[in-house]
Amino acid sequence: MxxxxxxxxxxxxxxxxxxxxxxxxxxxxxxxxxxxxxxxxxxxxxxxxxxxxxxxxxxxxxxxxxxxxxxxxxxxxxxxxxxxxxxxxxxxxxxxxxxxxxxxxxxxxxxxxxxxxxxxxxxxxxxxxxxxxxxxxxxxxxxxxNARQERPIKEKENFLQMETCPSTSGNVTENVRENGKIESFNVSTxxxxxxxxxxxxxxxxxxxxxxxxxxxxxxxxxxxxxxxxxxxxxxxxxxxxxxxxxxxxxxxxxxxxxxxxxxxxxxxIQHVPDHIRIAELSQKLCSEIDGILGIHELHIWQLVGNRIIASVHVKCRNAEEYKSLSVKIKDFFHDEGIHSTTIQPEFVEVCNQFSTIFIRLTIKT
Incomplete structure (x- = not known):
């Protein structure tokens, strides 16, 4: 104000x-x-x-x-x-x-x-x-x-993501850090x-x-x-x-x-805004954006007024693919009237690599 x-x-x-x-x-x-x-x-x-x-x-x-x-x-x-x-x-x-x-x-x-x-x-x-x-x-x-009619401000965003993902032989945890600039729709600022x-x-x-x-x-x-x-x-x-x-x-x-x-x-109490349907939004996100292998931990709540915040875990293949996906995901949420989003990627290929190494080490020992 x-x-x-x-x-x-x-x-x-x-x-x-x-x-x-x-x-x-x-x-x-x-x-x-x-x-x-x-x-x-x-x-x-x-x-x-x-x-x-x-x-x-x-x-x-x-x-x-x-x-x-x-x-x-x-x-x-x-x-x-x-x-x-x-x-x-x-x-x-x-x-x-x-x-x-x-x-x-x-x-x-x-x-x-x-x-x-x-x-x-x-x-x-x-x-x-x-x-x-x-x-x-x-x-x-x-x-x-209407919040949907506002267009986002395009800017450079530094990010640091951490990821925990399952493997076929147990849980393998890998911290994935991607330093650099990603072109995204950061509307929080x-x-x-x-x-x-x-x-x-x-x-x-x-x-x-x-x-x-x-x-x-x-x-x-x-x-x-x-x-x-x-x-x-x-x-x-x-x-x-x-x-x-x-x-x-x-x-x-x-x-x-x-x-x-x-x-x-x-x-x-951070209730989901009445005009948002979580189940429908989740299905729409997966169906409209190619490259998303799955999502979970989708949380949407209202800070004040029309400032709606979302966080979601997105499963994708690798960090390179996530660079393009993050832009599409933020744009998707923006079109739904959600202008502040936090995305935590889960890289399947990284998990598979560490799972393979883990299995080989187990066999050798």
Missing amino acids: AMKDQKRQIIKLSIMIGLTFIFFLCELVVGHITNSLALIGDSYHMISDVLALVIGLACLAISTRSSKQNTFGWARAEILGALVNSVFLAALCFTIFIEAIQRLITPNNLENPKLLLIVGSVGLLINLLGLAIFYNETHGHSHGG AENRSGNASSKASQMNIKGVFLHILGDALGSLVVITSALVVIFCEGGWVAYVDPVLSIFIVVIILSTTYSLLKQSALIL
């Missing part, structure tokens, strides 16, 4: 942290004064937003830092932030739901509904401001091109893709913040509705409006949070 975009997001997050924390204090005090569950629940939701914004800000700040201990840097910090925010939001929804059930069993009338209406209206304005600030961050940059992947991860992080603010906006609507009902309506049913609407908002928030929770969790 460009530094300009990062600074813009940091400024927006800082502004929202200040506004949200101030209003949290106001809602908490007024909620206890008016005995409004919706307002008290919304105040807790507000403090969760403060934590969500702080988490989002921290993850955004460290996501682009390099680290000698973390070979991928802090690329997944924002994914972790999205997961934490969604889990925290789900836990808060559970708390509000329990309180709403208690209010349905033992209903309480709202006190000072006019003050409640004023606080709810101010809260709605702040939340609408937050939604306007972060809407473009979650929707405005999500229309980039392509800045145009890493920037795009960072942008996707940032969108997930900001989406978690956006959902928190959206939940607060809905909570403010509940507070306003409850206050208006108490002011203009009469009857015993009025006491049930506040908890019923609170449960309704919980359902809405959970339905919007589930997709973010699932997406961030699957990325962190």
Whole structure:
């Protein structure tokens, strides 16, 4: 992600942290004064937003830092932030739901509904401001091109491969080192893709913040509705409006949070992306590229955003043949939307030679 975009997001997050924390204090005090569950629940939701914004800000700040201990840097910090925010939001929804059930069993009338209406209206304005600030961050940059349409950057790549392969008389291990230059499609260092992947991860992080603010906006609507009902309506049913609407908002928030929770969790456990079918991809690789004698240990996972990584063991005849195969294999994975690949070759001829030597030595002894 460009530094300009990062600074813009940091400024927006800082502004929202200040506004949200101030209003949290106001809602908490007024909620206890008016005995409004919706307002008290919304105040807790507000403090969760403060934590969500702080988490989002921290993850955004460290996501682009390099680290000698973390070979991928802090690329997944924002994914972790999205997961934490969604889990925290789900836990808060559970708390509000329990309180709403208690209010349905033992209903309480709202006190000072006019003050409640004023606080709810101010809260709605702040939340609408937050939604306007972060809407473009979650929707405005999500229309980039398909990863399959990007062409790779051709460059020279040094490599060192090690290989263990079986023989007819036991296991013979041979370290095969190929020093020199191989022309290949190395996309791991392509800045145009890493920037795009960072942008996707940032969108997930900001989406978690956006959902928190959206939940607060809905909570403010509940507070306003409850206050208006108490002011203009009469009857015993009025006491049930506040908890019923609170449960309704919980359902809405959970339905919007589930997709973010699932997406961030699957990325962190290195689940194969949904659009990739491992079995079909494996068969296609062997059938389309001549010279591949077999493949195994095919692993595909998602680092962040659309940055998908693959590693595979490829069995071929010799090192010379692998030079041309590596280009074709990387190009194949690129066409499948996988732009960072690690290929470990297994040379059959080398194994056969050492197997023959091993057998001869065994016969002589």
